[in-house]
Amino acid sequence: MIQHQSPNKLRIAVLVSGSGTNLQVLLDRSAAGDLAAEIVAVVSDRPEAYGRVRAERAGVPTHVVDYRAYLQREVEKPLELKLPVNLEELARRQKILKSSDPEKLLQRLAKLVLAEDELIGILDSYRPDYVCLAGFMRLLSPYFLGHYNRGGQWRVVNIHPALLPAFPGAHGYEDTFCYGCKWGGITIHFADEGEDTGPIVAQAVYPIWPDDDMEKVRQRGLSLEYEMYAQCINWLAAGQVELCSSPNLRVDTRITDPDYQIIMRSWIDKALA
Ligand code: GAR
Numbered sequence: 001m002i003q004h005q006s007p008n009k010l011r012i013a014v015l016v017s018g019s020g021t022n023l024q025v026l027l028d029r030s031a032a033g034d035l036a037a038e039i040v041a042v043v044s045d046r047p048e049a050y051g052r053v054r055a056e057r058a059g060v061p062t063h064v065v066d067y068r069a070y071l072q073r074e075v076e077k078p079l080e081l082k083l084p085v086n087l088e089e090l091a092r093r094q095k096i097l098k099s100s101d102p103e104k105l106l107q108r109l110a111k112l113v114l115a116e117d118e119l120i121g122i123l124d125s126y127r128p129d130y131v132c133l134a135g136f137m138r139l140l141s142p143y144f145l146g147h148y149n150r151g152g153q154w155r156v157v158n159i160h161p162a163l164l165p166a167f168p169g170a171h172g173y174e175d176t177f178c179y180g181c182k183w184g185g186i187t188i189h190f191a192d193e194g195e196d197t198g199p200i201v202a203q204a205v206y207p208i209w210p211d212d213d214m215e216k217v218r219q220r221g222l223s224l225e226y227e228m229y230a231q232c233i234n235w236l237a238a239g240q241v242e243l244c245s246s247p248n249l250r251v252d253t254r255i256t257d258p259d260y261q262i263i264m265r266s267w268i269d270k271a272l273a
Contacts, residue, residue: 010037010237013128015119015136016044020051022134022159025226026233027058035230036237040126043119045138063122067138070115071108078103078110084117085143095194096139109141116144130236133158133191134229137170142193154190154199154243154251157236159229161186161221163203168196173218177208184208184217186224188232190253199251201232201241204264206271224271231263 014023023042029035042055045067052062078087091102091109099105115138123131131148133156140156148155162172163185169175176184183205192198206220235241235255246252257263 008036008237008239010129010233011040011127012037012130012132012233013041013043013123013126014039014051014055014132014134016042016049016051016134017046017137018049018051018135020049020054020134021222022225022229023051024054026132026134026230027054027060029230031058036234037130040128041123043122045115045136051135061126065115065119065122067115070111070118073111073114075107075110078106081110081114083110083113085113087113090142093142093193096141112139112141113143116141120144120147129155130233131156132229132233135159139195140191145191145193149190149192152243154192156191157188157201157232158191158196158198159186159188159225160196161218161225163187163205164189164196164200173221174214177212177214177217182208184221186221186228188228199243199253201235201253202228202255204228204267204271206268220271224267227267227270 014026016023026035026039030037030039039060041061041063042051043063043065044052045065047064047066052064055062075081087106087110090113091106094109097105097108099108145156160168160172162176164187167175173184185203185205187203188201189196190198190201204224206224208217235257240255240257242254242256244252244254
């Protein structure tokens with residue numbers, strides 16, 4: 001782990017759905033002074049997410065936005081709901097929900113917006129510089145993303161357990177392993193309105209050996225995740241993640257840390273060891 005050099009500590013809020021081992025590493029590194037960020041709040045979408053326990057133990061404020069409760073609600077006339085956003089326009093912009101029934105799609109989107117509205121209210125009360133998704137298994141609508149990705153800034157960061165654009169979605173490790181890949185990958189990216197399609201900040205790969213099973217692959221990948229997430233947050237804090245445009249006009253990023261290649265090599269060496 002390369003120590004951060006920036007005096008500027010970021011305020012980050014972390015969203016989790018499950019066990020929260022990535023969160024644990026960030027909490028530990030923050031406590032050890034190895035992370036250029038203060039974790040100001042942890043929010044989960046499920047009351048039972050173990051990540052909350054980890055945060056509470058570390059003295060970090062936690063909240064639950066119970067997505068299940070929102071999504072189970074009956075919403076008869078979504079267009080008549082008082083929402084903080086124009087639902088029809090959102091339905092045109094969004095790329096994540098699929099339904100052949102436009103009314104059903106509006107209903108689902110309306111419920112999602114209500115959950116996100118509660119989430120935004122909580123997060124904003126902590127004034128985070130970045131919202132970091134660490135195993136947060138919910139779709140984010142353009143309402144949420146537009147709130148944080150404003151003025152040319154990308155403020156929602158995600159970690160995905162595959163080498164994007166291969167294997168987006170909820171089963172990165174399983175999809176990589178079952179496809180028969182000989183290398184797996186991890187991607188840290190900014191979240192945009194597509195499914196795991198936002199600008200890539202960092203990627204690294206790990207080998208998949210002939211005798212590996214799914215669990216070995218996941219553990220090898222997770223070890224890499226832990227190194228990468230903390231490092232990317234330190235790059236963000238140090239202002240070393242530059243936005244630029246790629247030849248196909250996508251927003252791209254460039255890490256300006258002079259030690260970038262050394263760090264990349266250290267990740268791969270560790271994964272190969
Ligand atoms: C991690 O492997 C993370 O990359 C993945 O969920 C796991 C969470 O583990 N995220 C996604 O699949 C997002 N699409 P953790 O709760 O132990 O940190």
